[in-house]
Amino acid sequence: MTEVTLDERRFRERFDEFNEIGATEAGGVDRPALSDENERARDLLVEWFRDADLDVRVDRIGNIFGRREGREPDADAVLFGSHVDSQYNGGRFDGVVGVLGALEVVEALEDAGVVTDRPLEIVSWSNEEGVRFQPDMLGSGVYAGEFDLEYALGVTDDEGKPFGEELERIGYDGDAPCEPDGVNCYLELHVEQGPSLEDAGVSVGVVEGVFGFSWMNVAFEGQANHAGPTPMHMRRDALVGTADVTKAVRELTATGGADLVGTVGSVDVWPNAINVIPERVAFTVDVRSYDDDVVDRAVDRVRDEVACAADREGLEFEFEEIMRLEASAFDADCIETVADAAAAAGCEYERLVSGAGHDASYLNEIAPTSMLFVPSVDGVSHRESEFTEWADVVTGVEVLLGAVREQAST
Numbered sequence: 001m002t003e004v005t006l007d008e009r010r011f012r013e014r015f016d017e018f019n020e021i022g023a024t025e026a027g028g029v030d031r032p033a034l035s036d037e038n039e040r041a042r043d044l045l046v047e048w049f050r051d052a053d054l055d056v057r058v059d060r061i062g063n064i065f066g067r068r069e070g071r072e073p074d075a076d077a078v079l080f081g082s083h084v085d086s087q088y089n090g091g092r093f094d095g096v097v098g099v100l101g102a103l104e105v106v107e108a109l110e111d112a113g114v115v116t117d118r119p120l121e122i123v124s125w126s127n128e129e130g131v132r133f134q135p136d137m138l139g140s141g142v143y144a145g146e147f148d149l150e151y152a153l154g155v156t157d158d159e160g161k162p163f164g165e166e167l168e169r170i171g172y173d174g175d176a177p178c179e180p181d182g183v184n185c186y187l188e189l190h191v192e193q194g195p196s197l198e199d200a201g202v203s204v205g206v207v208e209g210v211f212g213f214s215w216m217n218v219a220f221e222g223q224a225n226h227a228g229p230t231p232m233h234m235r236r237d238a239l240v241g242t243a244d245v246t247k248a249v250r251e252l253t254a255t256g257g258a259d260l261v262g263t264v265g266s267v268d269v270w271p272n273a274i275n276v277i278p279e280r281v282a283f284t285v286d287v288r289s290y291d292d293d294v295v296d297r298a299v300d301r302v303r304d305e306v307a308c309a310a311d312r313e314g315l316e317f318e319f320e321e322i323m324r325l326e327a328s329a330f331d332a333d334c335i336e337t338v339a340d341a342a343a344a345a346g347c348e349y350e351r352l353v354s355g356a357g358h359d360a361s362y363l364n365e366i367a368p369t370s371m372l373f374v375p376s377v378d379g380v381s382h383r384e385s386e387f388t389e390w391a392d393v394v395t396g397v398e399v400l401l402g403a404v405r406e407q408a409s410t
């Protein structure tokens with residue numbers, strides 16, 4: 001097999017240049033989906049795809065593809081990539097490592113004059129993070145047939161701006177159909193976003209699946225009143241109900257299943273004033289486990305806790321599950337391809353499942369899929385201080401290269 005060598009310097013320079021877009025003072029990036037910064041990041045990516053002679057296509061939900069033909073043009077393609085939207089004030093590695101790593105794989109093959117049997121397609125999915133527009137993984141979800149295109153184009157951000165209009169505003173309302181067409185398999189390199197690999201002292205994680213999860217929107221309505229003269233027994237405080245549910249979510253993770261995690265991550269209080277009893281609170285609950293029954297039971301418990309908290313405090317409530325994704329077990333052969341590539345690259349690896357959500361979950365529905373992780377220092381992500389040692393990033397791209405070459409040979 002022809003030796004293919006990554007150009008580490010090119011890759012590093014690209015990574016740094018890319019992360020100047022939307023860079024924050026604390027060392028992170030702020031490029032939420034369909035923001036001006038996300039537009040600039042997409043523009044730079046497309047420019048680099050074109051420089052690499054890739055055939056670029058943008059589909060109707062804004063997923064960006066860069067294709068390199070193989071020796072067998074009619075063979076199904078190896079699809080690999082990740083996303084370049086970020087959390088609000090997020091980290092530089094989440095998603096970007098997988099997309100720019102994929103580009104480096106293709107460029108290194110080109111440098112070495114290696115043409116694979118199968119076509120190769122790099123993908124950058126639209127709105128993976130789901131912070132500005134919910135649900136998350138919208139681009140891959142439409143692509144895999146999980147969501148209708150019209151529904152996805154109609155979801156709105158907090159200011160009521162529809163996804164479709166914002167996509168058009170930034171010029172990424174592409175005309176390619178948003179559906180799979182000849183996909184042999186999907187591979188994704190990502191940072192772990194948890195502590196397992198660092199704890200195990202290995203540089204690669206072979207990902208066997210992804211947790212299932214549920215996202216819930218909850219609102220409590222009580223009564224605003226003066227914080228001084230209103231006696232305690234006359235209060236209907238929406239924030240007290242919220243605090244009760246927050247505590248209950250923490251408690252249910254202790255008994256609901258060994259790997260169950262639960263988070264109240266976003267809270268909006270109205271009128272949010274020091275001397276006014278909170279009248280209305282809207283908040284979110286996120287629960288996850290690798291066992292779908294555990295997620296089911298946790299959602300039921302959260303719904304019950306919301307009703308009980310409302311009853312105790314005399315509140316009206318609204319409860320809506322806005323997103324449910326079943327746990328994904330990846331394809332056994334694809335998993336072994338990644339494990340073999342890690343072994344061939346001479347690195348120690350650990351097998352694990354992902355607590356974080358990934359586009360790979362939806363891709364797993366339509367094609368054999370697997371992922372590989374590189375360690376996150378201190379298990380930190382979705383934060384500006386998110387960091388992965390550069391040597392580990394490069395190792396991850398080497399393993400991705402090996403896995404792509406293996407899958408791309410017929």
Ligand code: GLV
Nearest residue numbers: 129136356357358
């Ligand atoms: C996406 O990053 C998620 O796991 O929520």
Ligand code: MN
Nearest residue numbers: 094095128190
């Ligand atoms: Mn990600």
Ligand code: MN
Nearest residue numbers: 087094129382
């Ligand atoms: Mn993320």
